[in-house]
Amino acid sequence: MSLKPAGESTRPLHAALAVVLQVREDVLSVLLWRRALPPDEGAWALPGGRLSPGETLAESIRRHLEMKVDVRELAHLEQLETLSEPRRNPHTWELATAYLGLVPSDADPDIPDDTRWQPVDELPPTAFDHGAIVLAGRDRLRGKLSYTTIGFALAPETFTLAELRDIYAAALGHDVSATNLKRVLLRRGALAATGERRISGSAGGRPAQVFRYRSRRLEITDPFAALRPPT
Amino acid sequence: MSLKPAGESTRPLHAALAVVLQVREDVLSVLLWRRALPPDEGAWALPGGRLSPGETLAESIRRHLEMKVDVRELAHLEQLETLSEPRRNPHTWELATAYLGLVPSDADPDIPDDTRWQPVDELPPTAFDHGAIVLAGRDRLRGKLSYTTIGFALAPETFTLAELRDIYAAALGHDVSATNLKRVLLRRGALAATGERRISGSAGGRPAQVFRYRSRRLEITDPFAALRPPT
DNA sequence: ACAAAAGTGTTGTTACTACACCCATGG
DNA sequence: CCATGGGTGTAGTAACAACACTTTTGT
Numbered sequence: 001m002s003l004k005p006a007g008e009s010t011r012p013l014h015a016a017l018a019v020v021l022q023v024r025e026d027v028l029s030v031l032l033w034r035r036a037l038p039p040d041e042g043a044w045a046l047p048g049g050r051l052s053p054g055e056t057l058a059e060s061i062r063r064h065l066e067m068k069v070d071v072r073e074l075a076h077l078e079q080l081e082t083l084s085e086p087r088r089n090p091h092t093w094e095l096a097t098a099y100l101g102l103v104p105s106d107a108d109p110d111i112p113d114d115t116r117w118q119p120v121d122e123l124p125p126t127a128f129d130h131g132a133i134v135l136a137g138r139d140r141l142r143g144k145l146s147y148t149t150i151g152f153a154l155a156p157e158t159f160t161l162a163e164l165r166d167i168y169a170a171a172l173g174h175d176v177s178a179t180n181l182k183r184v185l186l187r188r189g190a191l192a193a194t195g196e197r198r199i200s201g202s203a204g205g206r207p208a209q210v211f212r213y214r215s216r217r218l219e220i221t222d223p224f225a226a227l228r229p230p231t
Numbered sequence: 232m233s234l235k236p237a238g239e240s241t242r243p244l245h246a247a248l249a250v251v252l253q254v255r256e257d258v259l260s261v262l263l264w265r266r267a268l269p270p271d272e273g274a275w276a277l278p279g280g281r282l283s284p285g286e287t288l289a290e291s292i293r294r295h296l297e298m299k300v301d302v303r304e305l306a307h308l309e310q311l312e313t314l315s316e317p318r319r320n321p322h323t324w325e326l327a328t329a330y331l332g333l334v335p336s337d338a339d340p341d342i343p344d345d346t347r348w349q350p351v352d353e354l355p356p357t358a359f360d361h362g363a364i365v366l367a368g369r370d371r372l373r374g375k376l377s378y379t380t381i382g383f384a385l386a387p388e389t390f391t392l393a394e395l396r397d398i399y400a401a402a403l404g405h406d407v408s409a410t411n412l413k414r415v416l417l418r419r420g421a422l423a424a425t426g427e428r429r430i431s432g433s434a435g436g437r438p439a440q441v442f443r444y445r446s447r448r449l450e451i452t453d454p455f456a457a458l459r460p461p462t
Numbered sequence: 463a464c465a466a467a468a469g470t471g472t473t474g475t476t477a478c479t480a481c482a483c484c485c486a487t488g489g
Numbered sequence: 490c491c492a493t494g495g496g497t498g499t500a501g502t503a504a505c506a507a508c509a510c511t512t513t514t515g516t
Binding site: 408410411414415418430431432433434435436437438453 | 477478479480481485486487488489
Binding site: 160179182200 | 464465466467468469
């Protein structure tokens with residue numbers, strides 16, 4: 001028998017991590033915290049932590065995020081992928097399951113001193129494989145913006161189309177036409193007008209209609225973009 | 232200090248599972264084996280097994296599949312999701328990461344006696360949460376058939392369009408037009424004619440052209456079905 | 463009046479489906 | 490020569506992007 005505690009070598013540790021994204025001042029940003037201890041001291045890392053007995057991975061990541069950000073602000077949470085490279089953490093055998101979390105652009109949660117929102121397209125040096133995970137989360141979001149109603153999770157409760165266009169443009173990384181965005185989302189039944197109008201600013205201009213997402217749950221709007229079943 | 236080996240209660244076991252799909256005689260089927268031991272004795276289960284130290288999850292699932300099927304037949308393998316419900320295995324705390332594997336329809340690998348290909352749409356009673364995982368794998372395949380070249384992994388090296396249509400129809404669960412399938416895949420650059428022709432059977436008929444997939448790697452053909460960037 | 467911002471109307475394009483029709487082969 | 494299966498031609502359609510034009514406000 002080994003003197004080492006049994007199980008230590010045959011069972012991996014398991015962590016849950018989250019790529020929490022928000023459009024802040026027209027920039028798609030991710031919540032990172034600065035590691036105070038080795039390994040990778042000083043590098044920026046994704047929030048998260050160890051899975052505890054009796055909890056699911058989704059419960060675990062919510063619990064760990066509570067310490068960084070008010071989880072009531074989390075409008076959407078979905079699993080991304082599980083990383084298993086044996087040397088991804090050089091000190092111990094640890095798997096990690098990454099989640100994608102989305103925060104509406106009007107939320108401004110209190111965050112601890114060691115934590116910061118970093119622009120996704122100008123990431124600082126990151127710990128372990130966290131940089132690649134952030135990009136995987138960004139790409140998942142970009143894909144789903146095209147064929148689901150996931151925009152609800154980045155947008156405030158109500159918004160004008162100009163505001164929604166800016167959110168889409170920041171998340172997608174390219175210009176978006178408010179004219180066409182409106183028609184696409186209305187035709188798909190994703191948006192509904194509230195009837196209200198937003199008064200124009202000091203520069204004048206026609207007051208904008210106020211919209212909301214019809215549902216605050218992810219719905220696939222275009223499941224058969226190609227190869228749809230015959231009618 | 233506990234008398235129980237340390238780590239046992241704080242570290243979960245981790246398994247890799249695979250939903251291995253193949254179109255067999257025009258039916259989308261999944262490779263299952265019959266459990267000989269409790270728990271869930273006699274129920275049908277997905278192939279897979281424990282993750283070992285030093286290996287990645289992808290390596291692990293390939294190693295375990297080797298015992299069930301010649302892994303050289305595996306044309307595609309991708310991660311599906313990680314299941315973490317604490318009571319999913321009633322006897323022990325075990326996470327499982329599910330993979331989707333695809334086998335070309337012309338392969339007929341030797342499989343052990345306790346293992347069988349089961350039609351995906353008429354699943355027998357399955358162990359644990361494996362039934363839901365099979366359906367998740369089927370749905371992932373169906374989605375990717377629409378906007379990627381994943382069909383290469385279900386099709387033989389070369390094939391006629393009637394054969395490819397039958398594979399798509401079985402995998403998608405609805406009729407597919409060979410006429411339109413050909414035009415879609417050719418326009419997207421997924422298929423190339425080999426120049427050969429398949430001689431007609433005893434019933435006569437015009438000989439069919441023989442095609443192949445241009446690449447045997449998964450390629451996304453239609454990344455911006457909607458909301459594509461401005462030109 | 464005029465600039466600014468929002469909204470509408472219209473055209474063109476692409477990527478499909480559907481279906482009629484034509485082609486090549488075996489009996 | 491005709492049934493059988495493969496292939497092509499063409500029309501119709503849905504979902505877009507692009508852009509000119511109109512509407513409504515503040516100064």
